[in-house]
Amino acid sequence: MAILPWRRRRQVAEQAKLDELNRLMSYGGTVSFVERLPYPAPVHCPWSSPHLGASEVTGKVIADQLRLAVSGTMPKAVNLLERCGYDAQIVKWGERYVFIYTLINSTGQTLYYYGGDAMYPSWPRKRDAGYERNIHSVWDLVLDIWPLYSHFHDGFVSCAQPSTGIYQVGDVNEFSTGQFTSLGIDDEGLRDRARGCYPFYRSPGGDIVTLDITGQCPGRADLWHPRADPELDIDFWDTIDTLLTTTIDPEYYEAGADQ
Helix, strand or coil, X not given: CCCCHHHHHHHHHHHHHHHHHHHHCHHHCCEXXXXXXXXXXXXXXXXXXXXXXXXXXXXXXXXXXXXXXXXXXXXXXXXXXXXXXXXXXXXXXXXXXXXXXXXXXXXXXXXXXXEECCCCCCCXXXXXXXXXXXXXXXXXXXXXXXXXXXXXXXXXXXXXXXXXXXXXXXXXXXXXXXXXXXXXCCCHHHHHHXXXXXXXXXXXXXXXXXXXXXXXXXXXXXXXXXXXXXXCCCCHHHHHHHHHHHHHCHHHHHHHHHC
16 A cells, blocks of 8 residues: 555654754664653653654644743743744653653754653662762752753753753752863852852753752852853753743844844
8 A cells, every 4th residue: 555645745854853852862872763651651751641643743732831840930841842842742762751842943953952861760779889960969958940950851952962961860960079170160168158159050052050958058049151150040940941942042032132
């Protein structure tokens, strides 16, 4: 039986997408599409959406899930997913399962982001090396962060630039002994300020948003720049919301700022 033209076009498009994802994400293993998870998913999360069908959901469905998870703290990201979210689907990547987002911004550029399964966070276990430096060891102290990671995704990371986006919990390690050292900042006072802070977002240019959890002032957030003075006492959620959305769709937000 001959394949219908529309089905053939879809197969070609899906294969092209899969090839691109394997090119971008080769560092973590082979990417393959799956129909569903091999284990039960929690009820109120994208992984168990009644709209899931053959592993795909629309941008609006995901935006609704994010809105419920963050309770109004990331309005720009919710709006962006509604505008730019083409689809999202579960894939197997190496030995883990992630949600791949296809985003098409206002200039027509296609970008891919992924989020890990909140039920199987990427952090080290208590017996693993690196546990003491990781956010896992102080997780009970960051209740404000729980909804995003527990009810939505373990991170929201660029497939093309895997060190950028909202960090997976496995990458949220104490800041002063980790990424602070790569910023080129030679200031002991700022190093003291960085102690007990944890990074949660990194922009393509290397800007890092941190939250003080066990340091001088728990709850305080800062934005650190490579080889430049940091922006101190920022709004944690608003800064991440702004950096994430302007990275994905800069022209849209630049146009809005000019009006």
